[in-house]
Amino acid sequence: MPYWDQDDYDVRCEWGAAGLDHLAPSEIVIVVDVLSFSTTVDVALSRGVIVYPYRWNDETAVSYAHERSAALAVARGLDGSHYSLSPASMLTAPPGLRLVLPSPNGSTIAFHAISDGAHVAAGSLRNAAAVADWAVASGGRVTVIPAGERWPDGSLRPAIEDLIGAGAIISNLRGTRSPEAEVALAAFERFGGTLLDPILGSASGRELVERGFPRDVELATELNVSDAVPILVNDSFERF
DSSP states (O other): TTTTTTTOOOOEOOOOOHHHSOOOOSSEEEEEOTTTHHHHHHHHHTTTEEEEESSSSSHHHHHHHHHHHOOEOOOOOOTTTSSOOOOGGGGOOOOOOOEEEETTHHHHHHHGGGGGGGGEEEOOOTTTHHHHHHHHHOOEEEEEEEEEEEETOOOOOHHHHHHHHOOOOOOOOHOOBBBHHHHHHHHHHHHTOOOOHHHHHHHHHHEEEEEEEEHHHHHOOOTTTTOOEEEETEEEEEOO
């Protein structure tokens, strides 16, 4: 096996879809996109919403939503009366809403991971302990994937909020940890008691504040306030 596969460890961690592709297969994959896909999914499922991940918000997403009798999320900030990747937009979502939620990061990775046959969960700071408890109870090796963001050229930009979120989940997992997983854990332990300020000050946090979404950062940095475990079953997230 390649030297980067982290195959010798029970708990592995690597960045983005490429990282997932290069790690040895595991029974459980936890996708972490704190600002904002994973957090939005958590808030949505807590409201009883059915969430369908999708890669891109384009014409194919329109057809994908239509086939599932689902609404299609709009761009964040495009229309305050509609649902989007903004976690705050889900706070008043009606139970039973069916929603296609495209995202180039967390949603794309989740959409990709399910094809590999693993059990796929969406993990965030809000449900870190609950997701980890589910993974421990399910058994098997766990791969934690911080999604990261994108540079203007489309390449991966590692994002500290996702590293911290991955570490929060890893802190509750059992078994041997890869050095990469240990680094994520160390990031969480460094900031675990004061998550809002460092994430507000991060590149991703500053972007959301400047765009008028400080509430999204506040929601995303609430630690272990949710017991919802979003599991990808077929093509939608269900609450476990």
